[in-house]
Amino acid sequence: MIALASDHVGLSLKNEIKTLLDEMGLAYCDYGADSAERVDYPIYGARAARAVASGRCERGIICCGTGVGISLAANKVRGIRCVVCSDCYSAMLSRQHNDTNMLSMGSRVVGTELGRMIARIWLTTEFEGGRHQRRVDQIAALERGEAIE
Numbered sequence: 001m002i003a004l005a006s007d008h009v010g011l012s013l014k015n016e017i018k019t020l021l022d023e024m025g026l027a028y029c030d031y032g033a034d035s036a037e038r039v040d041y042p043i044y045g046a047r048a049a050r051a052v053a054s055g056r057c058e059r060g061i062i063c064c065g066t067g068v069g070i071s072l073a074a075n076k077v078r079g080i081r082c083v084v085c086s087d088c089y090s091a092m093l094s095r096q097h098n099d100t101n102m103l104s105m106g107s108r109v110v111g112t113e114l115g116r117m118i119a120r121i122w123l124t125t126e127f128e129g130g131r132h133q134r135r136v137d138q139i140a141a142l143e144r145g146e147a148i149e
Contacts, residue, residue: 002123003060003102005031005048007041007070010063013107013115017061020116024123029057045073045104052101053079060102061119071104078143081136086110091118095125097132098139 002021006014011033021028031047033039041064048060060082064070067084074082082102083094086109094100103122105115138148 001057002026002028003031003048003051003057004028004062005044005060005070006033006063006107007039007044007065008033008036009065010041010067010070010105010107011036013063013105013110013112014061016112016115017063017119020119024120026123041070042073045070046077049074049077049080049082049102053077058101059123061122062102062104063107063115064104065106065108067104067106067109071102074102074104079140081139085118085122086114088117088121091122092125095122096128097135099127099132099136 004014004017031051032044045062048062051057052060062070062074071082071084074080080102081098081100082104083100084104085091105118141148
Protein backbone atom coordinates (compact mmCIF):
# COMPACT_ATOMS: atom_id res chain seq x y z
CA MET A 1 0.00 0.00 0.00
CA ILE A 2 1.32 3.43 -0.96
CA ALA A 3 0.37 6.48 1.12
CA LEU A 4 -0.41 9.54 -0.99
CA ALA A 5 -0.84 13.14 0.10
CA SER A 6 -0.54 16.65 -1.25
CA ASP A 7 -1.45 20.20 -0.57
CA HIS A 8 -3.65 22.19 -2.96
CA VAL A 9 -0.72 22.98 -5.30
CA GLY A 10 0.45 19.38 -5.52
CA LEU A 11 -3.03 17.95 -6.10
CA SER A 12 -2.72 17.63 -9.89
CA LEU A 13 0.59 15.76 -9.66
CA LYS A 14 -0.78 13.51 -6.90
CA ASN A 15 -3.75 12.67 -9.12
CA GLU A 16 -1.35 11.77 -11.94
CA ILE A 17 0.55 9.50 -9.54
CA LYS A 18 -2.75 7.78 -8.69
CA THR A 19 -3.19 6.98 -12.37
CA LEU A 20 0.36 5.59 -12.49
CA LEU A 21 -0.27 3.43 -9.42
CA ASP A 22 -3.47 2.10 -11.00
CA GLU A 23 -1.51 1.25 -14.17
CA MET A 24 1.15 -0.53 -12.08
CA GLY A 25 -1.49 -2.43 -10.09
CA LEU A 26 -0.36 -0.89 -6.79
CA ALA A 27 -2.86 -0.14 -4.03
CA TYR A 28 -2.83 3.28 -2.39
CA CYS A 29 -4.52 5.29 0.30
CA ASP A 30 -5.05 9.01 -0.30
CA TYR A 31 -4.63 11.15 2.82
CA GLY A 32 -5.72 14.39 1.09
CA ALA A 33 -5.98 17.15 0.08
CA ASP A 34 -8.97 16.66 -2.15
CA SER A 35 -9.53 20.09 -3.68
CA ALA A 36 -7.74 23.18 -4.93
CA GLU A 37 -8.81 25.05 -1.79
CA ARG A 38 -5.74 26.39 0.05
CA VAL A 39 -4.54 24.04 2.81
CA ASP A 40 -1.45 23.66 5.01
CA TYR A 41 1.00 21.09 3.62
CA PRO A 42 2.41 19.96 7.01
CA ILE A 43 -0.93 18.38 7.92
CA TYR A 44 -1.01 16.23 4.80
CA GLY A 45 2.68 15.36 4.84
CA ALA A 46 2.34 14.20 8.44
CA ARG A 47 -0.74 12.11 7.68
CA ALA A 48 1.05 10.16 4.96
CA ALA A 49 4.27 9.90 6.98
CA ARG A 50 2.44 8.50 9.99
CA ALA A 51 0.81 5.88 7.78
CA VAL A 52 4.24 4.79 6.54
CA ALA A 53 5.91 4.95 9.97
CA SER A 54 3.14 2.88 11.54
CA GLY A 55 3.34 0.20 8.86
CA ARG A 56 -0.16 0.83 7.49
CA CYS A 57 1.55 1.72 4.22
CA GLU A 58 4.85 0.39 2.87
CA ARG A 59 5.93 3.67 1.27
CA GLY A 60 4.56 7.13 0.54
CA ILE A 61 4.51 9.73 -2.22
CA ILE A 62 3.73 13.33 -1.37
CA CYS A 63 3.50 16.51 -3.45
CA CYS A 64 3.42 20.26 -2.95
CA GLY A 65 4.64 23.18 -5.04
CA THR A 66 8.35 22.43 -4.71
CA GLY A 67 8.25 19.15 -2.77
CA VAL A 68 10.40 20.75 -0.08
CA GLY A 69 7.86 21.94 2.48
CA ILE A 70 5.81 18.77 2.61
CA SER A 71 8.99 16.67 2.79
CA LEU A 72 10.23 18.68 5.77
CA ALA A 73 7.00 17.88 7.59
CA ALA A 74 7.19 14.18 6.67
CA ASN A 75 10.80 13.92 7.82
CA LYS A 76 9.81 15.08 11.31
CA VAL A 77 7.98 11.76 11.81
CA ARG A 78 10.29 9.17 13.37
CA GLY A 79 11.27 6.46 10.92
CA ILE A 80 10.70 8.49 7.78
CA ARG A 81 13.40 8.95 5.17
CA CYS A 82 11.74 11.22 2.61
CA VAL A 83 13.65 12.39 -0.44
CA VAL A 84 12.74 15.39 -2.57
CA CYS A 85 13.36 14.39 -6.18
CA SER A 86 13.26 16.22 -9.46
CA ASP A 87 15.40 13.74 -11.42
CA CYS A 88 15.39 10.01 -12.05
CA TYR A 89 18.99 9.38 -10.96
CA SER A 90 18.40 10.75 -7.45
CA ALA A 91 15.18 8.74 -7.19
CA MET A 92 17.05 5.54 -8.04
CA LEU A 93 20.01 6.16 -5.74
CA SER A 94 17.79 7.30 -2.87
CA ARG A 95 16.25 3.83 -2.90
CA GLN A 96 19.45 1.86 -3.59
CA HIS A 97 21.65 3.64 -1.05
CA ASN A 98 19.35 5.36 1.46
CA ASP A 99 16.32 3.04 1.56
CA THR A 100 14.01 6.05 1.33
CA ASN A 101 10.47 5.21 2.29
CA MET A 102 8.86 8.41 1.04
CA LEU A 103 9.21 10.38 -2.17
CA SER A 104 8.35 14.06 -2.44
CA MET A 105 7.95 15.98 -5.70
CA GLY A 106 7.06 19.53 -6.59
CA SER A 107 4.28 20.09 -9.08
CA ARG A 108 5.85 23.46 -9.99
CA VAL A 109 9.24 21.80 -10.51
CA VAL A 110 8.53 18.56 -12.38
CA GLY A 111 5.97 18.13 -15.11
CA THR A 112 3.51 15.29 -15.40
CA GLU A 113 5.65 12.92 -17.46
CA LEU A 114 8.85 13.50 -15.48
CA GLY A 115 6.89 13.07 -12.24
CA ARG A 116 5.57 9.74 -13.48
CA MET A 117 9.07 8.61 -14.51
CA ILE A 118 10.55 9.58 -11.14
CA ALA A 119 7.79 7.80 -9.25
CA ARG A 120 8.03 4.63 -11.38
CA ILE A 121 11.79 4.41 -10.90
CA TRP A 122 11.50 5.09 -7.17
CA LEU A 123 8.77 2.47 -6.77
CA THR A 124 10.61 -0.24 -8.69
CA THR A 125 14.13 0.25 -7.29
CA GLU A 126 15.20 -1.94 -4.37
CA PHE A 127 17.49 -1.08 -1.46
CA GLU A 128 20.95 -2.61 -1.98
CA GLY A 129 21.70 -3.09 1.73
CA GLY A 130 25.27 -4.14 2.43
CA ARG A 131 27.54 -1.17 3.13
CA HIS A 132 24.56 1.15 2.78
CA GLN A 133 22.71 -0.46 5.70
CA ARG A 134 25.32 0.86 8.15
CA ARG A 135 24.60 4.41 7.01
CA VAL A 136 20.85 3.98 7.22
CA ASP A 137 21.36 2.64 10.74
CA GLN A 138 23.44 5.72 11.58
CA ILE A 139 20.62 7.98 10.36
CA ALA A 140 18.19 6.07 12.61
CA ALA A 141 20.59 6.46 15.55
CA LEU A 142 20.74 10.23 14.97
CA GLU A 143 16.95 10.30 14.94
CA ARG A 144 16.95 8.60 18.35
CA GLY A 145 19.38 11.25 19.65
CA GLU A 146 22.33 8.88 19.82
CA ALA A 147 25.95 9.73 19.00
CA ILE A 148 27.30 8.10 15.85
CA GLU A 149 31.00 8.89 16.23
